[in-house]
Amino acid sequence: MRTERHxxxxxxxxDSEDFNLLVRQWEKPIYNFIFRMIxxxxxxxxxxxxxxxxAFRELGTLxxxxxxxxxxxxxxxxxxxxxxxxxxxxxxxxxxxDTGAKSVSIENRIAVERALLQLPxxxxxxxxxxxxxxxxxxxxxxxxxxxxxxxxxxxxxGFEKLRGILG
Amino acid sequence: MSHLGERITDYxxxxxxELERTQxxxxxxxxxxxxxxxxxxxxxxxxxxxxxxxxPPRRLVFETGKKAAPTRFWTWLSPAxxxxxxxxxxxxxxxxxxxxxxxxxxPQWLAAELDKRDTENNNEIKRLxxxxxxxxxxxxxxxxxxxxxxxxxQLLAQKQASLREE
Numbered sequence: 001m002r003t004e005r006h007x008x009x010x011x012x013x014x015d016s017e018d019f020n021l022l023v024r025q026w027e028k029p030i031y032n033f034i035f036r037m038i039x040x041x042x043x044x045x046x047x048x049x050x051x052x053x054x055a056f057r058e059l060g061t062l063x064x065x066x067x068x069x070x071x072x073x074x075x076x077x078x079x080x081x082x083x084x085x086x087x088x089x090x091x092x093x094x095x096x097x098d099t100g101a102k103s104v105s106i107e108n109r110i111a112v113e114r115a116l117l118q119l120p121x122x123x124x125x126x127x128x129x130x131x132x133x134x135x136x137x138x139x140x141x142x143x144x145x146x147x148x149x150x151x152x153x154x155x156x157x158g159f160e161k162l163r164g165i166l167g
Numbered sequence: 168m169s170h171l172g173e174r175i176t177d178y179x180x181x182x183x184x185e186l187e188r189t190q191x192x193x194x195x196x197x198x199x200x201x202x203x204x205x206x207x208x209x210x211x212x213x214x215x216x217x218x219x220x221x222x223p224p225r226r227l228v229f230e231t232g233k234k235a236a237p238t239r240f241w242t243w244l245s246p247a248x249x250x251x252x253x254x255x256x257x258x259x260x261x262x263x264x265x266x267x268x269x270x271x272x273x274p275q276w277l278a279a280e281l282d283k284r285d286t287e288n289n290n291e292i293k294r295l296x297x298x299x300x301x302x303x304x305x306x307x308x309x310x311x312x313x314x315x316x317x318x319x320x321q322l323l324a325q326k327q328a329s330l331r332e333e
Binding site for chain 1: 172173175176177180182207208211212214215216217218220221222223224225226227228229230290294297301319323
Protein backbone atom coordinates (compact mmCIF):
# COMPACT_ATOMS: atom_id res chain seq x y z
CA MET A 1 0.00 0.00 0.00
CA ARG A 2 1.58 3.22 -1.12
CA THR A 3 1.51 6.12 1.28
CA GLU A 4 0.38 9.57 0.26
CA ARG A 5 3.90 10.91 0.76
CA HIS A 6 5.31 8.21 -1.50
CA UNK A 7 2.74 8.99 -4.21
CA UNK A 8 3.57 12.69 -4.02
CA UNK A 9 7.26 11.90 -4.40
CA UNK A 10 6.54 9.77 -7.44
CA UNK A 11 4.44 12.46 -9.07
CA UNK A 12 7.14 15.05 -8.46
CA UNK A 13 9.70 12.68 -9.95
CA UNK A 14 7.77 12.59 -13.19
CA ASP A 15 5.30 9.76 -12.73
CA SER A 16 2.41 12.13 -13.40
CA GLU A 17 -0.20 9.41 -13.82
CA ASP A 18 0.18 8.51 -10.16
CA PHE A 19 -1.56 11.78 -9.41
CA ASN A 20 -4.73 9.85 -10.24
CA LEU A 21 -4.23 7.92 -7.00
CA LEU A 22 -4.47 11.16 -5.07
CA VAL A 23 -7.44 12.24 -7.15
CA ARG A 24 -9.18 8.93 -6.51
CA GLN A 25 -8.64 9.24 -2.77
CA TRP A 26 -9.64 12.88 -2.42
CA GLU A 27 -12.12 13.50 -5.21
CA LYS A 28 -15.20 12.60 -3.20
CA PRO A 29 -14.33 14.50 0.01
CA ILE A 30 -13.26 17.60 -1.93
CA TYR A 31 -16.35 17.47 -4.14
CA ASN A 32 -18.61 17.17 -1.09
CA PHE A 33 -16.80 19.95 0.72
CA ILE A 34 -17.26 22.29 -2.26
CA PHE A 35 -20.85 21.23 -2.79
CA ARG A 36 -21.74 21.90 0.84
CA MET A 37 -20.04 25.28 0.62
CA ILE A 38 -21.70 26.51 -2.57
CA UNK A 39 -24.85 24.39 -2.86
CA UNK A 40 -24.69 23.66 -6.56
CA UNK A 41 -23.68 20.23 -7.83
CA UNK A 42 -22.60 21.09 -11.35
CA UNK A 43 -20.54 24.02 -10.23
CA UNK A 44 -19.06 21.97 -7.41
CA UNK A 45 -17.88 19.47 -9.99
CA UNK A 46 -16.23 22.15 -12.10
CA UNK A 47 -14.58 23.74 -9.08
CA UNK A 48 -13.40 20.33 -7.89
CA UNK A 49 -11.64 19.93 -11.23
CA UNK A 50 -10.01 23.35 -10.77
CA UNK A 51 -8.81 22.37 -7.31
CA UNK A 52 -7.03 19.24 -8.55
CA UNK A 53 -5.57 21.01 -11.54
CA UNK A 54 -4.16 23.67 -9.27
CA ALA A 55 -2.95 21.05 -6.81
CA PHE A 56 -1.10 19.26 -9.60
CA ARG A 57 0.52 22.45 -10.83
CA GLU A 58 1.56 23.55 -7.36
CA LEU A 59 2.47 20.20 -5.85
CA GLY A 60 6.13 21.18 -5.92
CA THR A 61 5.42 24.04 -3.50
CA LEU A 62 4.16 21.64 -0.81
CA UNK A 63 7.06 21.66 1.61
CA UNK A 64 5.74 19.30 4.26
CA UNK A 65 4.47 16.28 2.36
CA UNK A 66 2.66 15.02 5.46
CA UNK A 67 0.40 18.06 5.44
CA UNK A 68 -1.12 17.30 2.06
CA UNK A 69 -4.66 17.17 3.48
CA UNK A 70 -4.67 20.69 4.91
CA UNK A 71 -2.83 21.97 1.83
CA UNK A 72 -5.39 20.48 -0.55
CA UNK A 73 -8.31 21.81 1.50
CA UNK A 74 -6.64 25.22 1.56
CA UNK A 75 -6.73 25.22 -2.25
CA UNK A 76 -10.38 24.14 -2.13
CA UNK A 77 -11.07 26.89 0.43
CA UNK A 78 -9.55 29.55 -1.85
CA UNK A 79 -11.46 28.20 -4.82
CA UNK A 80 -14.77 28.27 -2.92
CA UNK A 81 -14.24 31.73 -1.51
CA UNK A 82 -13.29 33.09 -4.88
CA UNK A 83 -16.57 31.70 -6.24
CA UNK A 84 -18.58 32.92 -3.21
CA UNK A 85 -17.19 36.45 -3.55
CA UNK A 86 -18.52 36.60 -7.09
CA UNK A 87 -22.00 35.85 -5.78
CA UNK A 88 -22.25 38.29 -2.90
CA UNK A 89 -25.86 39.41 -2.52
CA UNK A 90 -27.30 36.13 -3.63
CA UNK A 91 -29.06 34.16 -0.97
CA UNK A 92 -28.86 30.39 -0.81
CA UNK A 93 -29.17 28.40 -3.95
CA UNK A 94 -32.09 26.10 -4.53
CA UNK A 95 -30.91 22.54 -4.13
CA UNK A 96 -32.12 19.72 -6.22
CA UNK A 97 -32.91 16.56 -4.33
CA ASP A 98 -29.81 14.41 -4.48
CA THR A 99 -29.57 10.94 -5.86
CA GLY A 100 -27.40 9.73 -3.01
CA ALA A 101 -30.14 9.34 -0.43
CA LYS A 102 -29.70 6.26 1.66
CA SER A 103 -31.77 5.24 4.65
CA VAL A 104 -31.72 8.87 5.83
CA SER A 105 -34.93 10.67 5.05
CA ILE A 106 -34.88 12.86 1.99
CA GLU A 107 -36.58 15.65 3.95
CA ASN A 108 -33.77 15.72 6.51
CA ARG A 109 -31.13 15.80 3.81
CA ILE A 110 -32.72 18.76 2.06
CA ALA A 111 -33.40 20.60 5.34
CA VAL A 112 -29.79 20.18 6.49
CA GLU A 113 -28.29 21.20 3.16
CA ARG A 114 -30.46 24.32 3.05
CA ALA A 115 -29.74 25.20 6.68
CA LEU A 116 -25.99 24.94 6.05
CA LEU A 117 -26.27 27.42 3.21
CA GLN A 118 -27.86 29.96 5.53
CA LEU A 119 -24.75 30.13 7.71
CA PRO A 120 -22.05 32.73 7.13
CA UNK A 121 -19.32 31.23 4.89
CA UNK A 122 -16.67 30.95 7.60
CA UNK A 123 -19.03 29.20 10.03
CA UNK A 124 -20.37 26.87 7.36
CA UNK A 125 -16.85 25.92 6.39
CA UNK A 126 -15.88 24.98 9.94
CA UNK A 127 -19.06 22.95 10.43
CA UNK A 128 -18.49 21.09 7.16
CA UNK A 129 -14.80 20.45 7.79
CA UNK A 130 -15.42 19.27 11.34
CA UNK A 131 -18.64 17.30 11.02
CA UNK A 132 -18.21 15.79 7.57
CA UNK A 133 -14.49 15.85 6.86
CA UNK A 134 -13.45 15.14 10.45
CA UNK A 135 -10.43 17.46 10.30
CA UNK A 136 -8.58 18.57 13.41
CA UNK A 137 -9.10 22.11 14.69
CA UNK A 138 -5.42 22.80 13.95
CA UNK A 139 -5.87 21.74 10.33
CA UNK A 140 -8.98 23.90 9.96
CA UNK A 141 -7.05 26.81 11.46
CA UNK A 142 -4.42 26.39 8.71
CA UNK A 143 -7.10 26.20 6.03
CA UNK A 144 -8.88 29.32 7.29
CA UNK A 145 -5.67 31.08 8.24
CA UNK A 146 -7.17 31.85 11.64
CA UNK A 147 -6.35 31.01 15.27
CA UNK A 148 -7.73 27.75 16.68
CA UNK A 149 -9.80 29.75 19.17
CA UNK A 150 -11.53 31.58 16.30
CA UNK A 151 -12.22 28.30 14.55
CA UNK A 152 -13.81 26.91 17.72
CA UNK A 153 -15.95 30.02 18.12
CA UNK A 154 -17.12 29.72 14.53
CA UNK A 155 -18.11 26.10 15.11
CA UNK A 156 -20.04 27.03 18.24
CA UNK A 157 -21.85 29.91 16.54
CA GLY A 158 -22.56 27.74 13.49
CA PHE A 159 -24.07 25.02 15.68
CA GLU A 160 -26.17 27.56 17.56
CA LYS A 161 -27.54 28.98 14.31
CA LEU A 162 -28.23 25.54 12.90
CA ARG A 163 -30.16 24.61 16.02
CA GLY A 164 -32.26 27.73 15.53
CA ILE A 165 -32.89 26.95 11.87
CA LEU A 166 -33.50 23.23 12.17
CA GLY A 167 -35.38 23.44 15.42
CA MET B 168 -17.20 25.79 37.32
CA SER B 169 -18.88 28.32 35.04
CA HIS B 170 -21.16 27.35 32.17
CA LEU B 171 -19.57 25.38 29.36
CA GLY B 172 -20.29 28.09 26.79
CA GLU B 173 -18.19 27.63 23.65
CA ARG B 174 -16.33 24.72 25.25
CA ILE B 175 -19.43 22.69 24.62
CA THR B 176 -18.12 21.78 21.15
CA ASP B 177 -14.88 20.50 22.71
CA TYR B 178 -17.02 18.41 25.04
CA UNK B 179 -19.20 17.13 22.24
CA UNK B 180 -16.29 16.28 19.94
CA UNK B 181 -14.25 14.72 22.71
CA UNK B 182 -11.50 17.30 22.44
CA UNK B 183 -11.10 17.87 26.20
CA UNK B 184 -8.40 16.55 28.48
CA GLU B 185 -9.45 13.94 31.00
CA LEU B 186 -9.49 16.51 33.80
CA GLU B 187 -11.53 19.01 31.76
CA ARG B 188 -14.01 16.32 30.86
CA THR B 189 -14.43 15.21 34.46
CA GLN B 190 -15.06 18.81 35.51
CA UNK B 191 -17.47 19.35 32.64
CA UNK B 192 -19.38 16.16 33.49
CA UNK B 193 -19.68 17.28 37.11
CA UNK B 194 -20.94 20.68 35.99
CA UNK B 195 -23.48 19.24 33.55
CA UNK B 196 -24.92 17.01 36.29
CA UNK B 197 -25.85 20.05 38.35
CA UNK B 198 -26.60 22.59 35.59
CA UNK B 199 -29.85 21.92 33.70
CA UNK B 200 -29.07 24.78 31.29
CA UNK B 201 -25.79 23.22 30.12
CA UNK B 202 -27.31 19.72 30.15
CA UNK B 203 -30.07 20.88 27.80
CA UNK B 204 -27.58 22.60 25.55
CA UNK B 205 -25.37 19.50 25.37
CA UNK B 206 -28.37 17.37 24.44
CA UNK B 207 -29.41 19.91 21.79
CA UNK B 208 -25.93 19.99 20.26
CA UNK B 209 -25.67 16.20 20.33
CA UNK B 210 -28.94 15.79 18.54
CA UNK B 211 -27.94 18.44 15.97
CA UNK B 212 -24.58 16.72 15.42
CA UNK B 213 -26.25 13.36 14.75
CA UNK B 214 -28.77 14.99 12.44
CA UNK B 215 -25.99 16.58 10.42
CA UNK B 216 -23.99 13.39 10.32
CA UNK B 217 -26.98 11.45 9.10
CA UNK B 218 -26.66 13.19 5.74
CA UNK B 219 -24.28 11.05 3.73
CA UNK B 220 -21.70 12.30 1.26
CA UNK B 221 -22.75 12.37 -2.38
CA UNK B 222 -20.94 10.61 -5.17
CA PRO B 223 -19.47 13.08 -7.64
CA PRO B 224 -21.63 13.03 -10.77
CA ARG B 225 -18.59 12.63 -12.99
CA ARG B 226 -15.07 11.34 -12.50
CA LEU B 227 -11.88 13.26 -12.80
CA VAL B 228 -9.17 11.46 -14.73
CA PHE B 229 -5.72 12.82 -15.19
CA GLU B 230 -4.03 11.83 -18.42
CA THR B 231 -0.58 12.39 -19.76
CA GLY B 232 0.31 12.39 -23.41
CA LYS B 233 1.37 8.89 -24.40
CA LYS B 234 3.48 9.98 -27.37
CA ALA B 235 6.38 12.37 -27.69
CA ALA B 236 4.21 15.42 -27.17
CA PRO B 237 4.38 16.21 -23.46
CA THR B 238 0.89 17.68 -23.40
CA ARG B 239 -1.02 16.95 -20.27
CA PHE B 240 -4.68 17.42 -20.02
CA TRP B 241 -7.56 16.81 -17.69
CA THR B 242 -10.83 15.37 -18.60
CA TRP B 243 -14.08 14.78 -16.84
CA LEU B 244 -15.51 11.56 -18.09
CA SER B 245 -19.04 10.52 -17.51
CA PRO B 246 -19.25 7.01 -16.02
CA ALA B 247 -20.69 5.61 -19.22
CA UNK B 248 -18.11 7.23 -21.46
CA UNK B 249 -15.20 6.24 -19.28
CA UNK B 250 -16.51 2.70 -18.96
CA UNK B 251 -16.72 2.43 -22.74
CA UNK B 252 -13.33 4.10 -23.13
CA UNK B 253 -11.86 1.74 -20.58
CA UNK B 254 -13.22 -1.31 -22.34
CA UNK B 255 -12.01 -0.08 -25.73
CA UNK B 256 -8.58 0.68 -24.36
CA UNK B 257 -8.51 -2.63 -22.57
CA UNK B 258 -9.19 -4.39 -25.82
CA UNK B 259 -6.50 -2.39 -27.56
CA UNK B 260 -3.89 -2.91 -24.93
CA UNK B 261 -4.71 -6.44 -24.00
CA UNK B 262 -4.77 -7.66 -27.60
CA UNK B 263 -1.75 -9.85 -28.37
CA UNK B 264 0.92 -7.90 -30.24
CA UNK B 265 1.40 -8.80 -33.85
CA UNK B 266 4.44 -11.02 -34.24
CA UNK B 267 7.18 -9.46 -36.35
CA UNK B 268 8.72 -11.65 -39.07
CA UNK B 269 11.50 -13.70 -37.51
CA UNK B 270 14.03 -12.86 -40.18
CA UNK B 271 16.40 -10.04 -39.42
CA UNK B 272 16.97 -8.97 -35.80
CA UNK B 273 15.10 -5.82 -34.87
CA PRO B 274 17.22 -2.70 -34.98
CA GLN B 275 18.25 -1.31 -31.61
CA TRP B 276 16.01 1.75 -31.77
CA LEU B 277 13.01 -0.46 -32.53
CA ALA B 278 13.76 -2.74 -29.58
CA ALA B 279 14.02 0.28 -27.32
CA GLU B 280 10.79 1.67 -28.70
CA LEU B 281 9.03 -1.66 -28.15
CA ASP B 282 10.32 -1.88 -24.59
CA LYS B 283 9.07 1.62 -23.96
CA ARG B 284 5.66 0.76 -25.36
CA ASP B 285 5.54 -2.44 -23.32
CA THR B 286 6.13 -0.44 -20.17
CA GLU B 287 3.51 2.09 -21.17
CA ASN B 288 1.03 -0.65 -21.99
CA ASN B 289 1.67 -2.45 -18.71
CA ASN B 290 1.10 0.78 -16.82
CA GLU B 291 -2.07 1.38 -18.78
CA ILE B 292 -3.31 -2.13 -18.04
CA LYS B 293 -2.64 -1.57 -14.34
CA ARG B 294 -4.53 1.69 -14.45
CA LEU B 295 -7.46 0.21 -16.35
CA UNK B 296 -7.72 -2.70 -13.92
CA UNK B 297 -8.03 -0.25 -11.08
CA UNK B 298 -10.61 1.65 -13.15
CA UNK B 299 -12.62 -1.53 -13.58
CA UNK B 300 -12.47 -2.24 -9.84
CA UNK B 301 -13.63 1.28 -9.17
CA UNK B 302 -16.58 1.13 -11.57
CA UNK B 303 -17.63 -2.24 -10.30
CA UNK B 304 -17.77 -0.85 -6.77
CA UNK B 305 -19.69 2.18 -8.10
CA UNK B 306 -22.15 -0.12 -9.79
CA UNK B 307 -22.71 -2.06 -6.59
CA UNK B 308 -23.20 1.20 -4.63
CA UNK B 309 -25.63 2.50 -7.26
CA UNK B 310 -27.70 -0.67 -7.08
CA UNK B 311 -27.89 -0.41 -3.31
CA UNK B 312 -28.85 3.25 -3.49
CA UNK B 313 -31.52 2.62 -6.14
CA UNK B 314 -33.10 0.07 -3.87
CA UNK B 315 -33.06 2.40 -0.86
CA UNK B 316 -34.39 5.33 -2.91
CA UNK B 317 -37.19 3.23 -4.32
CA UNK B 318 -38.05 2.16 -0.80
CA UNK B 319 -38.03 5.77 0.44
CA UNK B 320 -40.36 6.78 -2.40
CA GLN B 321 -42.65 3.88 -1.56
CA LEU B 322 -42.73 4.87 2.12
CA LEU B 323 -43.43 8.50 1.22
CA ALA B 324 -46.27 7.43 -1.04
CA GLN B 325 -47.74 5.29 1.73
CA LYS B 326 -47.40 8.17 4.16
CA GLN B 327 -49.12 10.52 1.71
CA ALA B 328 -51.92 8.01 1.15
CA SER B 329 -52.50 7.55 4.87
CA LEU B 330 -52.52 11.33 5.38
CA ARG B 331 -55.13 11.68 2.64
CA GLU B 332 -57.27 9.02 4.26
CA GLU B 333 -57.12 10.85 7.59
